Structure formats: C-alpha cells, structure tokens
Amino acid sequence: MTQELTLSIVGSGGDGAVAAGDILSMACAREGLNVIKTEAYGPQIRGGESSATVRISTAPIYSQADALDALVVFNWADYARFRNELTPAPDAVVFYEEKDPPPAGLNARFFPIAFANAARDAGAPNGKNVLALGVLSAAFGLPQDALRAALRARFGKKTAAVVEGNIKAFDRGIEIGNEVAGSVKKFAYEKKAPKLVMSGNEASAVAAIDAGCRFFAGYPITPSSEILHFLSEWLPKIGGTCLQTEDELAALGAVVGASFSGVKSMTATSGPGLSLMAEMLGLSSMAEVPSVIVNVQRGGPSTGIPTKSEQSDLMHALFASHGDTPRAVIACSDVEDTYHATVDAFNIAEEFQMPVIVLSEQSIAQRRETISGDNLVHDVIDRQLANPEELKEFRRYRVTENGVSPMSVPGMAGGEYQTNGLEHDEQGRPNSMFVTHETMNAKRYRKLDALASKYRLFHRFGPETADLGIICWGSTAGVVREAVERLNQGDLRVAAFAPRMIMPLPVADLEKFIASCGELLVIELSYSKQFYQYLRTQVDLPKKTRVYARSGGKALGVSEIIEQCVAEVLA
Amino acid sequence: MSSCEFKFTPNEYKSDLKPVWCPGCGDFGVLNALYKALADLKCNPQDTVVVSGIGCSSRLPGYVETYGFNSLHGRALPIATGAKLASPNLNVIAVGGDGDGIAIGGNHFMHAARRNVDIAYIMMDNEIYGLTKGQAGPTTPTGDKTKSTMYGNPDAAIDPCALAISFGATWVARAFSGDIKGTVDLMKRAIQHRGFAFLNIISPCVTWRGDDLFKELRGKVKSLPHDHDPGSRRQAQNFTYEEEIVTTGVLYAVQHPTLLDEMGTIKAKASTSSATRSDILKVFAPRF
Numbered sequence: 001m002t003q004e005l006t007l008s009i010v011g012s013g014g015d016g017a018v019a020a021g022d023i024l025s026m027a028c029a030r031e032g033l034n035v036i037k038t039e040a041y042g043p044q045i046r047g048g049e050s051s052a053t054v055r056i057s058t059a060p061i062y063s064q065a066d067a068l069d070a071l072v073v074f075n076w077a078d079y080a081r082f083r084n085e086l087t088p089a090p091d092a093v094v095f096y097e098e099k100d101p102p103p104a105g106l107n108a109r110f111f112p113i114a115f116a117n118a119a120r121d122a123g124a125p126n127g128k129n130v131l132a133l134g135v136l137s138a139a140f141g142l143p144q145d146a147l148r149a150a151l152r153a154r155f156g157k158k159t160a161a162v163v164e165g166n167i168k169a170f171d172r173g174i175e176i177g178n179e180v181a182g183s184v185k186k187f188a189y190e191k192k193a194p195k196l197v198m199s200g201n202e203a204s205a206v207a208a209i210d211a212g213c214r215f216f217a218g219y220p221i222t223p224s225s226e227i228l229h230f231l232s233e234w235l236p237k238i239g240g241t242c243l244q245t246e247d248e249l250a251a252l253g254a255v256v257g258a259s260f261s262g263v264k265s266m267t268a269t270s271g272p273g274l275s276l277m278a279e280m281l282g283l284s285s286m287a288e289v290p291s292v293i294v295n296v297q298r299g300g301p302s303t304g305i306p307t308k309s310e311q312s313d314l315m316h317a318l319f320a321s322h323g324d325t326p327r328a329v330i331a332c333s334d335v336e337d338t339y340h341a342t343v344d345a346f347n348i349a350e351e352f353q354m355p356v357i358v359l360s361e362q363s364i365a366q367r368r369e370t371i372s373g374d375n376l377v378h379d380v381i382d383r384q385l386a387n388p389e390e391l392k393e394f395r396r397y398r399v400t401e402n403g404v405s406p407m408s409v410p411g412m413a414g415g416e417y418q419t420n421g422l423e424h425d426e427q428g429r430p431n432s433m434f435v436t437h438e439t440m441n442a443k444r445y446r447k448l449d450a451l452a453s454k455y456r457l458f459h460r461f462g463p464e465t466a467d468l469g470i471i472c473w474g475s476t477a478g479v480v481r482e483a484v485e486r487l488n489q490g491d492l493r494v495a496a497f498a499p500r501m502i503m504p505l506p507v508a509d510l511e512k513f514i515a516s517c518g519e520l521l522v523i524e525l526s527y528s529k530q531f532y533q534y535l536r537t538q539v540d541l542p543k544k545t546r547v548y549a550r551s552g553g554k555a556l557g558v559s560e561i562i563e564q565c566v567a568e569v570l571a
Numbered sequence: 572m573s574s575c576e577f578k579f580t581p582n583e584y585k586s587d588l589k590p591v592w593c594p595g596c597g598d599f600g601v602l603n604a605l606y607k608a609l610a611d612l613k614c615n616p617q618d619t620v621v622v623s624g625i626g627c628s629s630r631l632p633g634y635v636e637t638y639g640f641n642s643l644h645g646r647a648l649p650i651a652t653g654a655k656l657a658s659p660n661l662n663v664i665a666v667g668g669d670g671d672g673i674a675i676g677g678n679h680f681m682h683a684a685r686r687n688v689d690i691a692y693i694m695m696d697n698e699i700y701g702l703t704k705g706q707a708g709p710t711t712p713t714g715d716k717t718k719s720t721m722y723g724n725p726d727a728a729i730d731p732c733a734l735a736i737s738f739g740a741t742w743v744a745r746a747f748s749g750d751i752k753g754t755v756d757l758m759k760r761a762i763q764h765r766g767f768a769f770l771n772i773i774s775p776c777v778t779w780r781g782d783d784l785f786k787e788l789r790g791k792v793k794s795l796p797h798d799h800d801p802g803s804r805r806q807a808q809n810f811t812y813e814e815e816i817v818t819t820g821v822l823y824a825v826q827h828p829t830l831l832d833e834m835g836t837i838k839a840k841a842s843t844s845s846a847t848r849s850d851i852l853k854v855f856a857p858r859f
Binding site for chain 1: 586588615616617618619620621622625630632633635636637638639640641642643646648649650651652653654655656657658660661678679681682834837838840841842845846848850851852854855856857858859
C-alpha cells in the first residue's frame with residue numbers, strides 16, 4: 001500500500017525552514033524514498049518569509065501535493081503570505097510556535113510547541129528547525145537515524161558544540177513529537193537503494209556535460225541561473241569553458257560562435273532573455289549552426305513573476321525570430337525528463353544543424369526531486385563532419401534529400417566557407433534570388449521532416465481507449481499523470497497524451513490518441529490558451545474539445561484536474 | 572585548397588565573390604591591406620576566421636578565402652569571442668563599421684575589450700550608415716546633414732579609439748585606408764597582438780560623404796610623434812577627439828592576461844584532471 005506524506009515548514013529568514021527541507025529530503029533519499037521538494041520565498045533578497053514543502057512517497061510521484069498532511073509554522077504572519085499555496089488537508093496536523101496563536105478559519109488539528117525555547121534549552125539557540133524535524137520524525141515515523149546522519153553531514157564543518165547542540169535539539173523534538181504520535185497516522189516504508197536529489201536546472205547542467213557540451217555562455221536570470229552556477233563550477237573541471245556575458249544577445253552569440261568553431265555549446269535563460277535571443281536564434285537557424293537554449297519559463301509577460309511558474313513562453317519558443325525559421329522545441333515534464341530532454345536537444349542540434357530550445361518551467365527547474373542515478377543514461381550523437389569526398393569542391397549548404405548538408409569547422413583544410421545570416425547559395429555566398437530562397441527554405445525545413453520521423457517523443461498515460469482524453473505538456477503532464485492514475489481507479493476511463501517534442505509535434509501519434517478517446521480536454525497554464533491555439537494548427541481537434549487554461553503563479557493540483565475531468569464528463 | 576600548394580600570396584586570399592562596394596570606397600583599401608597582411612603573416616586559411624556584423628564593411632568576410640561569418644548587425648564580437656574561446660588556436664579577426672560596432676553593438680565592444688579576448692577587431696569608420704543609404708551614425712560629426720538628420724545631426728560624434736582605450740582594449744591604433752602600406756603594417760600588428768587589438772581605419776564613404784573626402788583626409792593625416800609612449804593611457808587619449816588632424820599609428824599598447832589566459836587559470840584552480848562523472852553525481856547523493 002502506497003504511503004504518502006506532505007510536510008511544510010514556514011518561517012522567516014534565519015528560522016531555517018529551507019535548510020530543514022533540505023535535510024529531510026536528503027535523509028529520505030538515503031532511505032530510497034521518493035521526494036519532491038519545493039521552496040517559496042518572499043521578494044526580499046535576504047531574510048523575509050520562506051517555506052519548504054516536502055512530499056514523500058513510497059511510490060513514484062510526479063507533482064507537488066495539493067494539500068498538506070503536516071504544517072510547521074514558526075510565525076503566522078509569514079504563513080499568511082503563502083496561505084493560498086500551502087493549504088492543510090482537513091485532518092492535517094499543525095505544529096506552531098506557542099507564543100504565536102493561529103488565526104481563525106483554518107481547519108486542522110493544532111499543537112502548540114515552544115520551538116524557540118526548547119531548542120535553546122537543548123543547546124541549539126538557532127535550532128528550532130532541527131527541533132521541528134525531531135517532532136515530525138516522531139509524530140509520523142520518519143527515518144530518525146538517517147535524519148541524525150543528515151544533520152551531522154549538514155553541520156559537519158561547524159564546531160562539535162554546534163553539532164551536538166543540534167542533535168540534542170533533534171532528540172528533544174522527538175520527545176515532544178512522541179506525545180502526539182499516538183493520534184497521528186504513521187508513515188511506514190521499506191528501505192531501498194539510496195537516490196540522488198536534483199533540481200531540473202541541475203539536471204539540465206549535468207545532461208549538458210554528459211552530452212559533450214564544453215562551452216556555456218549565459219546571463220544571470222531567475223529562474224535559470226542555477227545552470228550557469230553549476231557549469232561555472234564544473235565545466236572548467238572537465239576542460240570546458242563557462243562565460244558570463246554582458247547580455248543574452250551576447251550569450252547566444254558566443255554559443256553560436258563556439259559551435260561554429262566545432263564545440264557543442266549551450267545557453268540557458270528565461271522568457272525575457274529568450275526575447276533578446278530571438279535574432280540570434282534566427283541566425284543559428286539560417287546559418288545552420290547547432291545551438292541549445294534552455295528556457296526556464298516564469299510568469300510573463302515582460303518582467304512578469306520571475307519566481308513563479310507558467311507555460312506562457314510556448315508560442316515565443318515556437319515562433320520567435322522573424323522569417324521562416326525552423327527550430328526544434330522539446331518540453332520537460334519533471335527533473336529526470338529534463339535530463340533526457342537536454343541530451344536529446346544536443347543530439348538534435350548536432351544531427352540537424354539547428355537551434356533547439358529546451359522548454360523547462362520554474363516549477364520543475366527549481367524543485368528538487370529524488371531520481372535514480374541509473375536512469376541518467378542517454379545515447380549521445382556527436383557532430384558529423386564532412387568526409388574527404390565531401391570536402392572536394394566543398395559546398396557547406398549542399399541541397400540534400402533530408403536537408404542536412406556536410407559541415408566543416410575551422411581548422412579543416414578544404415572546408416573553408418563563409419556563412420551568412422543573409423540568404424545564401426550552396427557555397428554560403430549571399431544570394432537574393434527567389435529560386436535560391438525557395439530552394440534553401442525548403443532544404444532547411446526538410447530537416448524538420450527528417451527530425452519528426454526520428455524523434456516521435458511523447459508521454460501517454462492511461463488505458464488504450466478512454467472515455468476522456470487529456471492533452472497537456474510540460475510540468476502539467478506530471479500532475480495529469482497522477483490524476484489519471486487516480487481517476488482510473490473509479491469507473492471513468494481517462495487517458496492522457498503529453499508531447500515531449502513540441503516542434504515538430506508527433507502529429508500521427510497525437511491523432512491516434514485523439515481517435516482513441518471519447519471526449520477531449522486540453523489542460524495548460526497559459527491564460528491565452530497558447531497550447532490549445534498551437535494544437536489547432538497541427539491537428540483537427542473535435543469541435544467539443546474543452547480547454548482548462550489558467551494563469552501560472554500557482555501550481556496545478558491533482559484534485560483541480562480531477563474536478564475538471566468530472567465536470568467534462570458531466571457536461 | 573590544400574595548404575601544401577598554398578604560396579601565401581595576397582591573391583590566394585581573394586574569394587571569387589565580387590565586392591558590392593561603390594567604386595572608390597575606402598573599404599577596398601582595407602580589403603587589399605587585409606589580403607597583404609594575411610599573406611605577410613602566412614596565416615593558414617583553414618585556421619583563420621573573419622567574423623563581421625552587418626553593414627557595407629561587414630560584407631568583407633565573403634571576399635576572403637578563409638573561414639568567415641557574416642553575422643548579425645552589431646553581433647560580430649560575441650560570435651568572435653565564442654569562436655576564439657572554443658578553438659584557441661584560431662586566428663580570429665572581427666570586422667565591421669562604426670554603426671555596427673558603436674551604435675547597435677556598443678555594449679559588446681565594451682565587454683569584448685574589457686575581457687581582453689585575443690582577437691583583432693578592425694573597424695571601418697566611414698561616419699555614415701552606407702548600406703541603408705546615408706543616415707547619420709555614431710561617428711557622424713555634429714551638425715552634418717544626412718538623410719536621417721535633415722536639419723543637421725543633433726548628436727555628438729564619438730571617437731572609437733577613445734572608447735577602446737577606456738573600455739580596456741590592450742592595443743589601440745588608428746589607420747587611414749588611403750594609406751595601404753601603413754594600414755597593412757597596423758593590421759599585422761593588430762593580428763599579432765596578444766589580447767584585444769582595436770584598429771580604427773578611417774575608410775571614407777565616397778557615395779554619402781562626398782568625393783573630396785580622400786583628398787581632404789590626406790591633408791589631415793599625421794603620424795604619431797616619435798616620443799609617444801603607447802604604454803600610457805593618458806598620452807593615448809591625447810590623440811583622440813582631435814580637430815583638423817587625424818593621427819595614425821599605435822596609440823596604446825600594453826600586455827595583460829588575455830581571456831584565454833584567465834580561462835586557463837580558472838581551469839587550473841578547478842583542478843581539471845580530477846573530475847569524473849561520478850564526482851559530478853556525488854554532488855546530489857546523500858553522503859552520510
């Protein structure tokens with residue numbers, strides 16, 4: 001029987017809510033449990049309110065939880081900021097600092113605890129977060145040995161007094177927690193092989209290294225900067241180069257230059273940065289220089305909501321840049337999927353000589369998730385350079401059946417060519433004739449056809465045929481997957497289709513899915529229904545297709561989707 | 572072409588593409604000087620990359636039989652930076668006009684210079700937007716009537732050398748395209764300089780700035796005084812924003828670690844040899 005538990009800790013900067021979330025996640029990962037951890041912050045650079053939410057399960061999980069089983073509140077004023085996002089379930093247990101009584105209107109079981117005083121008395125004046133971990137572990141039966149080990153690892157570099165103070169605070173928390181343990185449902189599990197804990201941004205960075213990326217250029221932007229941070233540390237260790245540029249135009253420019261020189265290259269950004277990269281994206285497409293762009297979506301438009309998730313960069317990713325500009329777009333639905341999407345992006349960029357956008361989302365990029373290291377394996381395709389035969393009377397943009405032309409890189413004698421953002425002939429010489437333009441457009445677009453038949457990437461959940469079919473993409477797929485699993489336990493047969501390849505879309509597979517379903521529901525986090533609008537240009541959707549689209553800024557919930565599905569069927 | 576039969580003559584660097592430039596354009600002088608400079612320095616065509624932005628002068632890479640990249644308006648320097656960092660043995664030369672490099676690409680000019688990326692950046696300064704047919708550019712003198720400044724240019728003109736010196740370029744020179752010999756010499760020194768070398772070549776536009784300009788400039792061009800100290804940033808700036816004279820020569824030349832040197836230092840600090848894939852995955856593992 002699946003065991004599940006979702007805990008949230010809320011406090012001010014310095015209360016250690018986020019640190020407690022990290023320690024708990026790592027301890028659960030060591031026990032082989034499945035964890036998804038999310039954090040939320042106020043807008044302050046330092047201090048301010050913060051929260052960590054950890055969902056723990058014995059079965060694989062693909063989304064954040066809708067409601068909390070347990071909540072630790074050090075300060076209700078801080079909680080007020082998150083109350084729309086952190087909702088306790090009706091039978092939830094709430095532990096709060098006894099000096100600060102809870103507001104009216106919350107439906108849960110309340111337990112006052114003198115967090116600050118008890119931690120101080122135990123010898124850890126800053127240890128109320130650790131004390132809270134003790135309380136939670138005793139109340140719910142969470143792994144106490146692993147937590148102690150995680151605490152020692154976390155505070156290992158501090159003085160022995162600090163470490164022991166924290167262990168004492170943890171043990172004091174256990175004593176307090178034991179008093180409520182009888183009235184709380186225990187979390188029972190079997191220990192399994194340890195897992196890794198990784199964020200989507202980190203998965204992109206690791207995937208880039210695995211794919212052979214040895215050049216990264218980027219400009220800091222929330223919520224993608226962790227990719228820059230990770231590669232700034234690790235690329236030089238393996239002989240690669242990481243460059244922080246003056247802006248996003250230069251970031252993708254440097255990537256195009258490095259790739260032109262023969263090195264697999266990547267940049268990472270978020271919506272506003274992708275706007276600036278639009279012209280360089282067009283150049284990468286026109287000059288047929290491979291490039292990989294990870295775009296972590298945040299709330300838009302303009303500066304929007306930098307710290308929150310949305311799926312509203314879709315149309316921009318698909319069509320950014322003027323002219324007819326072939327590119328590939330791959331979505332990621334969770335952290336592990338982000339790894340595979342990023343390696344795929346490099347493979348496609350190199351094989352088809354075009355820009356590839358990995359469309360991530362803040363909700364995946366910045367959440368931490370347990371994954372098995374064994375799953376982080378993916379075939380890598382390296383750059384295919386022109387052979388000696390092709391270098392004789394070399395034509396860099398030779399018109400071929402699948403559109404892919406032989407490529408040379410500087411250093412190769414006989415491969416010299418001048419590339420261009422201008423329309424050009426097979427040699428790369430500027431050419432403004434209609435015939436050349438038409439021929440070259442067709443050549444560049446044929447690569448998308450070849451790509452579409454090779455990369456039919458999608459997720460499909462649920463039975464072969466269904467009463468209701470859901471079409472979604474990106475992070476929404478994880479939530480929908482869980483909703484589908486739950487719905488199929490009842491009478492309703494629900495299936496879901498989530499393309500991983502968004503451009504080019506696996507149209508035949510999508511059509512097959514549509515034919516296998518009675519009713520259709522499109523779900524997305526974009527106010528203007530960008531995904532639905534795009535689908536309409538790609539497949540014939542039944543007239544009665546319903547759309548559930550809303551703004552981002554709040555995670556999509558499994559129960560929210562179930563509600564929509566039931567409404568769809570009753571309608 | 573294969574390098575064994577290559578004789579390193581200027582002609583061999585000529586592509587079969589005919590320049591689109593107007594007869595009498597200053598850029599012809601720059602192009603011929605570049606052929607000669609590449610030949611004199613025995614630059615292998617396969618190891619040379621000429622990167623440009625957009626504009627009359629940015630058409631240049633197509634006329635040179637090396638690797639070339641005619642990119643986007645203002646973006647030659649980021650592309651050149653990426654090309655050099657990814658393949659340090661390449662000889663990377665960025666070229667373009669004053670509008671390309673100072674107006675739309677001004678931000679990149681500043682940062683490529685301060686990074687001291689080891690490339691030669693050749694600006695063909697014609698005081699006008701030529702390709703779009705005659706609008707004022709960042710080096711157009713104040714008050715000049717152009718197609719976009721019908722009542723006179725309201726903006727102050729910039730001296731590109733003054734910018735380069737203050738941005739941290741480690742080699743800054745000015746040439747006149749009417750003086751091929753002098754231009755060849757400065758180009759060779761720019762290519763040979765270790766670090767970011769900026770060469771501003773006064774390259775008159777006969778179509779939009781008038782036929783007399785060459786004659787007029789010949790009267791104004793002067794060499795640097797013999798006692799000029801190119802190691803002094805202050806002295807170098809004395810030869811910027813000049814009135815009625817155009818001083819040619821190496822205004823400023825110093826040696827600082829290049830961006831590639833710094834990247835080498837970073838790699839050494841990061842202890843290159845020790846990292847393996849399992850080291851990377853350990854970052855994410857519960858190690859207790």
